[in-house]
Amino acid sequence: VSFSVNRKKKEVSIVLNSDINLRKEYWLMDKLLVEPNSVYLYGDEALLESITNVTTNLLRVNDLSEDAVYDVALDLPASVESNTKSVLVHLDVEPFIEQVITKNVEIRNLREDYSIKIFPVDVTVTLRISKDKYQLLELDLLNLYIDASNCETEKTIAIHYENVPDFVKIVRIFPDQLEYLLIKE
Numbered sequence: 279v280s281f282s283v284n285r286k287k288k289e290v291s292i293v294l295n296s297d298i299n300l301r302k303e304y305w306l307m308d309k310l311l312v313e314p315n316s317v318y319l320y321g322d323e324a325l326l327e328s329i330t331n332v333t334t335n336l337l338r339v340n341d342l343s344e345d346a347v348y349d350v351a352l353d354l355p356a357s358v359e360s361n362t363k364s365v366l367v368h369l370d371v372e373p374f375i376e377q378v379i380t381k382n383v384e385i386r387n388l389r390e391d392y393s394i395k396i397f398p399v400d401v402t403v404t405l406r407i408s409k410d411k412y413q414l415l416e417l418d419l420l421n422l423y424i425d426a427s428n429c430e431t432e433k434t435i436a437i438h439y440e441n442v443p444d445f446v447k448i449v450r451i452f453p454d455q456l457e458y459l460l461i462k463e
Contacts, residue, residue, distance in 0.1 A: 286321070286323040287320050288319050290319060290330060291331045292315055293331045294312050295333045295334050295335065295336050295337065296338075298337070298339045298342065300341075300342050301343035303373055303374060303375075303376075304371045304374070305447075306369065306371055307370040307408075310368070310369065312367050313366050313368070314362065318360060318361065318362070320359045321358040326358070329358070332355075333353050334350045334352055334364075334365060339369070343371065345368075345370045346369045347366055347367065349366055349367075350364055350365055372409065373409040375407050375412050376406050377406075377415075378403070378404050379403050380400050380401070381403055381420065383396060383400070383424055384421060385426050386423050386427075387425050387427035388427075391463050392426075392429075392462055393463060394429065394461065396457070398453070401453060401454075401456075403448060403450070403451050404451075405420075406447045406449055415443070419441045419442075419443070423437070423440070430460065433457075434456060436454065437453075437455070
């Protein structure tokens with residue numbers, strides 16, 4: 279390798295190129311961990327200026343049901359060097375339980391001189407919970423509500439939620455928009 283006067287060093291982020299499919303009823307516990315998440319590139323200054331990140335070769339995983347670590351090679355651009363040739367990808371998985379519940383929707387911020395009727399009054403919520411933490415789930419903590427402060431301008435109104443523990447993922451709220459009838463008192 280010849281060293282030219284324009285040879286420079288640049289740190290860029292690493293982008294994982296992946297096709298990861300988990301076994302049914304499994305999910306990733308955390309975001310994918312790629313280490314390192316950045317790499318130093320060495321090469322001609324003009325070439326390095328055009329590079330914003332480096333991708334990995336394709337990591338293809340099917341039917342994953344247990345924690346795994348993969349060594350994935352970097353796809354380095356031509357005429358660029360790096361001391362790092364690959365990254366470690368950590369996949370931590372766990373089984374989950376899916377539960378469907380029906381909840382009332384609370385109305386907030388309704389002007390005093392109005393009343394409102396919403397359709398439907400109850401909505402279904404699909405939750406996913408880690409199997410290990412399922413017994414910690416308290417369904418009465420979850421609050422669904424609409425913000426009636428902008429009812430006069432919208433045809434339907436979005437449902438919001440709060441008090442969802444970190445270990446719970448809301449998969450779907452159906453319907454996620456409610457129809458309403460605003461009545462001036």
